[in-house]
Amino acid sequence: MFKPTTIKDIAKALNLSTSTVSRALRGGYEISEETKKIVLEYAEKINFTRNPIALSLKERRSYSIGIIVCEVANVFFSQAIAGIESIAYNKGYHVVISQSHDQYEREVTNIQHLANRSVDGIIISLAAETKDYTHIEKLHEQGLPIVFFDRILESMQTHKVTSNNTQGAFEATEFLISKGCKKIAHLANAPQLSITKQRQIGYEDALKKHGIPVKNEYIKYCEHGGSEKGEVELAVKSLLNLPQKPDAIFVASDRLSMGCLAALKKYNTGADLVIAGFSNSDVVDLLKPSLSCVRQPAFEMGRIATEMLINLIESKYPVEEFETKMLNTTFQINE
Structure with a gap:
């Protein structure tokens, strides 16, 4: 059975008191540099580490x-x-x-x-x-x-x-506008999350700056953050079924971005849409349709x-x- 080395074992080996060894390991100022050196070198030699349970109790x-x-x-x-x-x-x-x-x-x-x-x-x-x-x-x-x-x-x-979610969302939406898109949908996370509110503000600010009206039917929330099977696909499908189908989608998170691209591929409509969203994944460089992305530090x-x-x-x-x-x-x- 494994039995870890204790401070008592070191004290016995070096013929020192347990309190002296303990203080030396802690770097206590009241212990001489020579004693500290002896204790620390011996502790390193036997691969000693202080018992976290004993330390936490103390x-x-x-x-x-x-x-x-x-x-x-x-x-x-x-x-x-x-x-x-x-x-x-x-x-x-x-x-x-x-x-x-x-x-x-x-x-x-x-x-x-x-x-x-x-x-x-x-x-x-x-x-x-x-x-x-x-x-x-x-x-x-x-x-x-x-x-x-x-x-x-x-x-x-x-x-x-x-991170500056509002600015990131603004830049992504403005990029979509620069590509000539006017009917920009927003695939959002759960509405009560701080990031959802901040990113929606950035999305709406960019639309308003360029004189594009904010339409509620273009904003779809994923209450479970895309964790429930089919949640993102259902949201994307409802956007594609709108009388005025979007020409671009700003997606608010990594998981939603992947789900959105999978849904577009399934419905074979990705080539018609420009996509931008939040993602820290390097996989986005390989995706079709391409995903221009906001990266967080x-x-x-x-x-x-x-x-x-x-x-x-x-x-x-x-x-x-x-x-x-x-x-x-x-x-x-x-x-």
């Missing part, structure tokens, strides 16, 4: 961070997780990842599970189905540090990281969210001032 911290995203397979979220991990591991924190699959009930279960596992804090991007935020608000009120990224809860007083968003969360976790005083950081998007033309 310091009342688990040195772990919970992450909740809708889908790890989504390129945007996998890039954001890479950014989260790049900071977390360097700061001595482990990362526990869970997926909501854009389902409210799964999000509730995941956040409760993470809290029960005594994570020190949570980074979350809201599920498309979530309209009741009690499960998050209660934990926040109890003192659990929470940071939002991408799909944020604007009403909660905490740190948030997002996902890695940077994850990195900043983690720095914000660790600052909350490690603050010796209650934090009362919070920041919402907005990062710029870029627009990639694929023709």
